[in-house]
Amino acid sequence: MGQDDSETMTCCYELTIDNSEISITYELAPVKEPPSPFPTSWWSGLRDLEYSHDGCFGPITRKELANQWVLVNPRIEELPDVMGIPYPDGRPPLIVRRALKEAIENANLGNCDFVKAGPIWNRRFHRELLDQDYYFMAIQTEVDSWDRDQSSISEINRSDGTSFFIINSPRTIRSKAIGQNLLWRDALTGTVLCSETFKLLAEQAGCRGLAFWKLEQTET
Numbered sequence: 484m485g486q487d488d489s490e491t492m493t494c495c496y497e498l499t500i501d502n503s504e505i506s507i508t509y510e511l512a513p514v515k516e517p518p519s520p521f522p523t524s525w526w527s528g529l530r531d532l533e534y535s536h537d538g539c540f541g542p543i544t545r546k547e548l549a550n551q552w553v554l555v556n557p558r559i560e561e562l563p564d565v566m567g568i569p570y571p572d573g574r575p576p577l578i579v580r581r582a583l584k585e586a587i588e589n590a591n592l593g594n595c596d597f598v599k600a601g602p603i604w605n606r607r608f609h610r611e612l613l614d615q616d617y618y619f620m621a622i623q624t625e626v627d628s629w630d631r632d633q634s635s636i637s638e639i640n641r642s643d644g645t646s647f648f649i650i651n652s653p654r655t656i657r658s659k660a661i662g663q664n665l666l667w668r669d670a671l672t673g674t675v676l677c678s679e680t681f682k683l684l685a686e687q688a689g690c691r692g693l694a695f696w697k698l699e700q701t702e703t
Contacts, residue, residue, distance in 0.1 A: 494679040495656045496695035498569050498666075505563045505692055511551040511575065515604040515611070526551075528575035538623030539596040540576075548619050553578065553603045555612075562603070562612065563692030571649070571673030573621060579690075581616040586688040592665055592681075596621040624667040628676055630655040630701045636672065648672045658700040 500506045511528040512521060521527070526547045533541035540548065555566065564580040578600055587595050600617040604610075629636060635651035650672045665681040668674065682695050 493658075493661075494682075495658070495661060495698050495700055496677050496679075496682055497654070497698055498675040498677050499694045499696055500565070500568055501563070501692050501694045504558045507555055507557050507563060507566045507692070508568060509566050509575070509578065510554040511548075512554055513551060515552045515554070515602070516606075516609075517554075532574045532576070534573065534621060538594070538621060538625070540598055540619070540621050545598050548598045549601060551601050553600050553617070554606055555603060556606045558607075562615065564688075564690040565692035566617070569675035571647070571668075571675075573668075573673070576619045576621055578617045579620050581618065582688045583685060583690050584618050584620070586684050587666075590665065590684055594622065594624040594664075594666065596623060622666060622668050622675060624664055625670040626660055626662075626664055626667045626676075627671065628656050628660055628667070628669040628674075629671065630657045630703060633699075633701060650674055653699070655699045655701055657703045659703060 513525060517525075528548075528551070531544075531547070533544050535541050553566075555562070564583055566578040567575060569577055584597055597618040597620055600615075600619055603612040603615050603617070605612055629650060633653060633655040635653060637649050637651060638646050639649060640646045648671050650669070656676070661678065664678065665684070666675075666677045669676060676698075677695070685693055
């Protein structure tokens with residue numbers, strides 16, 4: 484790779500969560516104080532969440548998400564701007580505050596689908612968190628991103644006979660495959676990836692709760 488190519492190549496990151504006390508996961512339930520374990524008849528954001536062919540939330544999922552309580556157990560008073568973990572299969576999805584949602588929409592990414600989140604219940608203090616404005620986010624774009632020759636990818640077999648792929652280390656991105664995308668999932672592993680432009684967009688929106696892991700790149 485020549486010096487000029489290296490200088491013009493935009494940085495690429497794996498999107499993950501801030502590994503600190505502001506990192507908050509959540510559960511979904513139709514009531515704010517559900518029994519344990521949850522009844523199997525309840526709709527589940529892990530088992531039943533579906534995406535349509537274009538990566539948007541499916542119609543039943545949209546309806547169910549809007550009717551769920553978001554259950555959190557934070558150690559901090561002010562919630563972060565992003566809750567959840569960017570799981571490869573998007574189950575459950577990330578939840579983002581309005582400021583980040585609007586920054587994404589104003590940047591005309593055109594590849595994110597949002598559903599308004601329901602009320603938020605703090606399980607630690609048994610109270611509803613009022614004046615919260617959060618949205619479930621689906622990332623629609625998929626790109627074949629990894630340089631297979633310079634990345635370690637494993638296939639994991641499930642008990643039902645299906646399989647999925649995970650990325651290990653080393654992990655290297657094919658820069659030419661990225662194009663003008665700002666935020667996307669890898670087509671094979673589902674890993675959430677983003678460009679330097681998206682990282683700056685999130686930081687300018689004052690986003691707390693995300694972390695960015697810089698990746699190596701090749702020209703292919």
